[in-house]
Amino acid sequence: MDITEVSTSQDGKGKKGKKAKKKSAEVDGEGSAGEEKKMVKSELAVAFPPAFSVSEIKNKQRRHFMFMKLKQEKRKQKMQLRKKRRKEREALGDKAPPKEVPKTIENQRVYDETTVDPEDEEIAFDEGTDEFSAYFNGLTNPKVLITTSDRPRGRTVRFCEQLATVIPNAHVYYRRGLALKRIIPQCVARNFTYLMVINEDRQVPNGMVLCHLPDGPTAHFKVSSVRLRKEMKRRGKNPTEHYPEVILNNFTTRLGHTIGRLFAALFPQEPHFVGRQVATFHNQRDFIFFRFHRYIFKNEKKVGIQELGPRFTLKLRSLQKGTFDSKYGEYEWVMKRHEMEACRRKFQL
Numbered sequence: 001m002d003i004t005e006v007s008t009s010q011d012g013k014g015k016k017g018k019k020a021k022k023k024s025a026e027v028d029g030e031g032s033a034g035e036e037k038k039m040v041k042s043e044l045a046v047a048f049p050p051a052f053s054v055s056e057i058k059n060k061q062r063r064h065f066m067f068m069k070l071k072q073e074k075r076k077q078k079m080q081l082r083k084k085r086r087k088e089r090e091a092l093g094d095k096a097p098p099k100e101v102p103k104t105i106e107n108q109r110v111y112d113e114t115t116v117d118p119e120d121e122e123i124a125f126d127e128g129t130d131e132f133s134a135y136f137n138g139l140t141n142p143k144v145l146i147t148t149s150d151r152p153r154g155r156t157v158r159f160c161e162q163l164a165t166v167i168p169n170a171h172v173y174y175r176r177g178l179a180l181k182r183i184i185p186q187c188v189a190r191n192f193t194y195l196m197v198i199n200e201d202r203q204v205p206n207g208m209v210l211c212h213l214p215d216g217p218t219a220h221f222k223v224s225s226v227r228l229r230k231e232m233k234r235r236g237k238n239p240t241e242h243y244p245e246v247i248l249n250n251f252t253t254r255l256g257h258t259i260g261r262l263f264a265a266l267f268p269q270e271p272h273f274v275g276r277q278v279a280t281f282h283n284q285r286d287f288i289f290f291r292f293h294r295y296i297f298k299n300e301k302k303v304g305i306q307e308l309g310p311r312f313t314l315k316l317r318s319l320q321k322g323t324f325d326s327k328y329g330e331y332e333w334v335m336k337r338h339e340m341e342a343c344r345r346k347f348q349l
Contacts, residue, residue, distance in 0.1 A: 054070060106285070108345055109345055109346070110345045110346040112252075112346070114255065115252050115253055116252060123257075131212055131215045131216060131217060132261045136261075136265075138269065140193060141193075141268060142168070142193050142267065143192050144167050144193070144195075145195050145196070146172045146196045147160075147174065147198075148199075148200070149198070150175050154203075155203055156198055156205050158228055159198060160172050160198055162228060162309065163196070165239050166279060166310075168244075170196075180195075180197065181324070184211065184323050193212065194211065195213060195324075196208065206222065206223055207220070208220070208223050209324060211324050212262060212265065215322065217258070217262070217320060217321055217322070218320040219262060219316065219319050220317045220320070221316055222315040223314060224315070226312045227310060227311045227312070228310050229308070229310060234306075234307075235306065237308075238308070239275075241275075242271075242274060242275025243267065243268045243272045244271060244275065244292070246271070246280075247281070248260040249281070250282065250283040252349070255319065256283060256348070263281050277294050278292070280292075286316065286349050287313055287314070290311060290314065292308045292310070294306045316335065316349065317335050319331065319333040319334075335348075
């Protein structure tokens with residue numbers, strides 16, 4: 001038998017060969033990655049084809065980069081078109097066509113059959129005989145009791161105290177575990193015209209029950225986006241004791257008209273214009289935004305406003321006939337979310 005000896009140096013050479021192969025593979029991989037990056041950049045430099053879809057790109061980083069570039073190009077095209085239209089309008093002068101009105105959910109709102117016509121005799125008769133007629137005829141003055149849910153936290157208490165500075169002749173009382181059915185007769189006996197209950201969840205105000213006394217109606221709202229005075233930037237000084245002016249915007253339907261009259265009856269009818277304070281209830285897409293401002297005359301043409309706070313947003317949940325009765329009360333309107341939100345262009349208020 002022939003025996004051949006194998007030296008150990010060949011093993012070393014084999015290992016070195018493997019390492020060299022690995023290094024060459026890594027270098028090739030880096031080179032291919034660099035080539036891929038260059039290819040991506042060169043592809044991005046090319047203009048987008050007409051049937052281009054970013055969602056077809058599987059690489060996440062490249063898809064995001066292409067989406068941002070596509071968005072930037074669309075923005076440039078819009079700017080160029082806007083400049084072109086502006087030049088045409090300046091060249092035509094008075095003969096220029098009217099500006100196009102942008103399409104929004106508000107101006108494409110579905111027509112509601114219950115939209116209020118101010119000249120309708122039936123509506124005028126209903127307003128003259130409803131629960132708020134005594135207030136609008138000047139027979140009663142508003143007197144509001146503000147209370148909270150049981151064991152309120154500091155933020156809810158401060159919110160009630162600031163509401164009392166906004167609404168004239170408002171008084172804050174602690175609940176002390178009493179049921180609303182027991183509180184309402186006591187309010188009627190003390191000539192209160194409103195009972196306002198602020199509910200909270202996790203130390204944050206999240207609900208409001210507004211009950212008109214003595215005959216109702218009772219409205220339940222969801223409260224959100226509450227900001228107290230200390231949380232607001234560039235706010236004005238604390239409000240004075242002057243009666244504010246009240247602005248009600250965009251309450252067009254029969255239900256919205258009732259809610260608007262419910263808010264209007266919170267404030268006295270004769271505002272003090274010397275105080276220059278305005279309470280605004282603005283309805284937009286069935287969200288009621290409350291703001292409290294003071295206006296300042298800078299000169300004969302310019303007027304500035306200062307927000308005094310607090311600010312919050314209301315969403316109507318239900319409207320009940322009569323005073324608060326959660327068990328046997330008759331509801332005039334209840335929000336049914338899945339039925340009412342089927343069409344985004346249909347609003348209730």
